[in-house]
Amino acid sequence: MKIIAASFQCESNSRAALRPGHGDFEYCEGEDIFKKMPVKEYLVENGFEVVPSVYACALPSGNVEEKIYRFYADKILKTVSENADADGIFLFLHGSMEVDGIGSGELCLLKAIRRIVPRSCLIALALDLHANVTDELAEYADIVCAFKTAPHVDQKETQLRAVKALAFCLKNSVRPKTFFQRIPMLVKGDTMLTSLEPLKTLEEATRRLEDEPDVFGANLFFGHCWVDAPNTSASAVVSAAGDRAERLAKDLADRLWNTRKEYRFTIEAQDPEESVRRALSGTEKRIFLTDSGDNTTAGAEGDRTDILALFVNAKPEKAVCVAGITNETIVKSFWDLPDGKTVTLPLFGGIEANVKVHGKILGWAKDIIGRSLTFSIGNIDAIFTERRAAFIEKGNFDLAGVDLEEYRVVVVKLGYLFAELKPYADREIFVLSDGASCVELSRLGLKKIIRPLYPLEDFTWSAN
Numbered sequence: 001m002k003i004i005a006a007s008f009q010c011e012s013n014s015r016a017a018l019r020p021g022h023g024d025f026e027y028c029e030g031e032d033i034f035k036k037m038p039v040k041e042y043l044v045e046n047g048f049e050v051v052p053s054v055y056a057c058a059l060p061s062g063n064v065e066e067k068i069y070r071f072y073a074d075k076i077l078k079t080v081s082e083n084a085d086a087d088g089i090f091l092f093l094h095g096s097m098e099v100d101g102i103g104s105g106e107l108c109l110l111k112a113i114r115r116i117v118p119r120s121c122l123i124a125l126a127l128d129l130h131a132n133v134t135d136e137l138a139e140y141a142d143i144v145c146a147f148k149t150a151p152h153v154d155q156k157e158t159q160l161r162a163v164k165a166l167a168f169c170l171k172n173s174v175r176p177k178t179f180f181q182r183i184p185m186l187v188k189g190d191t192m193l194t195s196l197e198p199l200k201t202l203e204e205a206t207r208r209l210e211d212e213p214d215v216f217g218a219n220l221f222f223g224h225c226w227v228d229a230p231n232t233s234a235s236a237v238v239s240a241a242g243d244r245a246e247r248l249a250k251d252l253a254d255r256l257w258n259t260r261k262e263y264r265f266t267i268e269a270q271d272p273e274e275s276v277r278r279a280l281s282g283t284e285k286r287i288f289l290t291d292s293g294d295n296t297t298a299g300a301e302g303d304r305t306d307i308l309a310l311f312v313n314a315k316p317e318k319a320v321c322v323a324g325i326t327n328e329t330i331v332k333s334f335w336d337l338p339d340g341k342t343v344t345l346p347l348f349g350g351i352e353a354n355v356k357v358h359g360k361i362l363g364w365a366k367d368i369i370g371r372s373l374t375f376s377i378g379n380i381d382a383i384f385t386e387r388r389a390a391f392i393e394k395g396n397f398d399l400a401g402v403d404l405e406e407y408r409v410v411v412v413k414l415g416y417l418f419a420e421l422k423p424y425a426d427r428e429i430f431v432l433s434d435g436a437s438c439v440e441l442s443r444l445g446l447k448k449i450i451r452p453l454y455p456l457e458d459f460t461w462s463a464n
């Protein structure tokens, strides 16, 4: 039996202006996709022929333009057309890809695939648990498996779960039914951590369900608040044999809903002014501030200077580094000047600074994608990058030419600190700042979401 494998992922942020271009996609095709999708070995061992299509995965960005969407979707559709006799299709998607003029990219792709393959062909999906699942998805996907961890560490396991379920159903002629249950809540993503209660117990419950022989996917989706669309919400999605999916999904939905008031930040989370005050008065060796509203790993441009302005006004005695402000104009305009040169930066009405060091920036796929230029403003070093970057590990600072360990305060454009930076942080403050990735639902101005939606409103609700 034959199975097609493909992946097309981009988490959209409708509020971000930066559209993903071809350069933002990590891309491979043919057998190379299995370096990213570890599913071939299992399927081949179990007697399946596996046909690779493409792997295309972008850093979270603004909505995807239709022509970019079509470019990658058409490659998958071409593989499907050339192998329309396939018994199964495995797709690794995000679930919150919003395409201009189309809506859900995932749904559009599934509909197009279903127009090519007969209903007997089973489609299995691996999705991010921040997917805004649409109710129609359940009509097109036979097996749905979501990550069970946030932050995500089970991408490989989720793909394997999905292909194992797909293989089992094909071999045993099982045709699962998928049921989607919307849950009218959308809690701050950064407060929903699966290593902590109540999610630890809830995700454990989904694992136990999947241990049952007729349940092929039991999933809780938390939704993704930075896409303004009717399907933006949490959901419970279950794929099971017979008629069990609906009951199980509704029960999971009620269980998640009943915990809605239990999600809070587990670290210090403060508004920008208070965060800067605490960073400057704190006695810890090194304090990290995460500028969560301008989080480049969540689709924001990383070009906001609000936090830098607060530090500039405070004239700190400590050494401060503001890492990764996207500003192509500043990098290009001053690049030819030597280190040590005094300049006037076109910020805050013009501010005096010294060119400190010329450096490089690392892209999402760990290759060099551009230049960085660091300026000193008193005790503050501000790293400007000509393209959007994410300072997620010490190596990013090294390439920019600055020594992370020299600073007492470090600002990065992230939500939670990545694990690679934690060893350098004696304290971490989550800054509740404005921007495209602002975590305060009430400040996002969402117009297309279905109301009521907790926490914008609190109300009585049950799936049952």
Ligand SMILES: [Zn+2]
Pocket (backbone or CB within 6 Å): 128, 129, 130, 152
């Ligand atoms: Zn996610």
